[in-house]
Amino acid sequence: MAAIFRTSIAIAAVLALGGCEQVEDKAFELKLRAYLREHPEVIREAAQKLKQKKIAAAARTLEHAQPRLERDTRDFVVHPDGHVTVVQFFDNNCLYCSNAAPEVLALIAQSPDVRFVFKQYPVFGSTSDYAASVALTPQGKARGLELYRAFLDQKKLTPARVDALALKAGLTPADLQLALADPAIAKQIGDTRALAQEIGLQGVPAFVVGDQVIQGADIDRLRAAITRARSSSLSSMSDSLVRRPAAGY
Known part of the structure; x- marks a missing residue:
């Protein structure tokens, strides 16, 4: 009882x-x-x-x-053949994202075995929406890291700065018009917002590595999560090799 x-x-x-x-x-x-x-x-x-x-x-x-986090073919991806995946949600007009960007770029340069998936998640109004849309045009994705570096190097973006930086990176006025008019781009941003809400993100930047969500520009935790994911990936690969049957003659 x-x-x-x-x-x-x-x-x-x-x-x-x-x-x-x-x-x-x-x-x-x-x-x-x-x-x-x-x-x-x-x-x-x-x-x-x-x-x-x-x-x-x-x-x-x-x-x-x-x-949807790791394998959305619409996203810009660096090192697509990497064994470990890092997903970053960011806003091009976010000061904390701007502060984290050099560290993210350094990680990319140091980690050819890591897939970096970039999720445009504008949360700071119309300029953020516009910058994300420009980056999601075909030519914007073709110059993905260049635009990422250029936009986030600015402490405060304006539509005019977005245009100037995009044109400097090789986009055309037609690309800028496409950013405003393409419903597929608007849908992708909407899908990213819904996904961020689904997994409980509270702001930007945010990173997802496997089963770990890192809120904020905590690069030390991000590096630790990558190390952990690398170890798990190597362990899985070793197990797979052990289980693989020997070749016949």
């Missing part, structure tokens, strides 16, 4: 922590309060279970979203 009551208490505590409606039974509520005063460890257990449930749910969400 005590075990059943303890289980009920734990369930009630989890519901309370999860923000559900209050228990209507006043007598039970009084018992709950008294029990929790005497057994505060139940709250810790319930909080831990809730945390574990949230972590598991986030992992399932990332797993479900992985093809």
Whole structure:
């Protein structure tokens, strides 16, 4: 009986922590309060279970979203044959993204084994929308890193600066018009926004490496996540070689 009551208490505590409606039974509520005063460890257990449930749910969400995160053929990708994938969500007019950009470019230069997937995720208004659209034109993607470097080297973009930098990189006025008129570009940006919301991003920059989401310009955590993913990839490749049957004669 005590075990059943303890289980009920734990369930009630989890519901309370999860923000559900209050228990209507006043007598039970009084018992709950008294029990929790005497057994505060139940709250810790319930909080831990809730945390574990949230972590598991986030992992399932990332797993479900992985093809759209890593293999959307519309995205600009550097080192497409890399064994480890880093996905960056960024806004060309974001100061923190600008501060992180040199580190990201250094990682790209140092890591030919890492696929870098760039997700245009404009969150700072019309200039951000325009810069993202320019970068997503065919010619914008063809000059992907050049535009990434040029746009994020600016501490404050304006539409005129976007135009000047794009033209300097080799885009044409027709490309700039396409950025404003192509519904496929608008759809891609909309899809990226929906994906960011689905996986719970809270802003930019944000990075996804395997099952890890790194919010903000935390390059040390990003490097650690890449190292971890490399180790996992090498382990998987080794296991695959071990399981591979010997060639016949």
